[in-house]
Amino acid sequence: MPVPPGERPRLTVPTRDGPILVEGPVEVVLNDGTTVTSDRFMVAVCACRRSRTYPWCDTSHRRRARE
Known part of the structure; x- marks a missing residue:
């Protein structure tokens, strides 16, 4: 999707071995089709x-070893 003028x-x-930091606010569409939102200025997406x-x-x- 192009960025509006x-x-x-x-x-x-993207952070190494961590979340993806996204400048907010954001909407995330989950696999089941539901949408979750955050109005924070920076969001850490798992x-x-x-x-x-x-x-x-x-x-x-940080607490769990990667399989």
């Missing part, structure tokens, strides 16, 4: 699927 693209920052608050990161990747 006069707007800049959202900043996304990339490892270990979070108990998925799709938001709760830092579970």
Whole structure:
């Protein structure tokens, strides 16, 4: 999807062994089709699927060994 004229693209920052930081606000569409939103200025989206608050990161990747 192209960025509308006069707007800049959202900043996304993948982190090593951690979440993807996304400049908010954001909407995330889950596999079952439901949509979750966050109005925070920066959102940590879970990339490892270990979070108990998925799709938001709760830092579970720090406590659990990767299989």
